[in-house]
Amino acid sequence: MKIIVLCEKCGNAAEIKSETVGKLAYVQNQFKNRFRIDKNDVQIETSTSLNLNEQFIDELSSTEDEEEVLEVLEGHMLDNIDFESELSSLRVDCQNCGDYIVFTEIH
Numbered sequence: 286m287k288i289i290v291l292c293e294k295c296g297n298a299a300e301i302k303s304e305t306v307g308k309l310a311y312v313q314n315q316f317k318n319r320f321r322i323d324k325n326d327v328q329i330e331t332s333t334s335l336n337l338n339e340q341f342i343d344e345l346s347s348t349e350d351e352e353e354v355l356e357v358l359e360g361h362m363l364d365n366i367d368f369e370s371e372l373s374s375l376r377v378d379c380q381n382c383g384d385y386i387v388f389t390e391i392h
């Protein structure tokens with residue numbers, strides 16, 4: 286599989302192909318300064334939600350010092366708090382003429 290990036294404004298183009306057994310495509314290397322993905326233009330939405338269980342609350346409330354609090358948090362935090370992150374947009378800039386495209390609604 287390959288992805289062809291073509292700037293309709295100036296004709297600048299690049300192909301992104303996988304180069305390894307694992308089908309990894311090294312994007313910046315293959316863009317060869319023709320296009321750019323600015324990491325500051327990558328939008329990632331994150332959300333955190335609590336999913337507290339009683340055992341966690343009991344253990345936390347019976348702690349007596351900061352060290353014990355840390356121990357309880359380290360042991361149970363991932364079970365009690367859900368973290369989600371989602372790539373929401375990605376912008377590719379033409380290095381030749383400055384035109385750009387923003388990928389969104391990625392999934």
Ligand SMILES: [Zn+2]
Pocket residue numbers: 292293294295296297379380381382383384
């Ligand atoms: Zn262009």
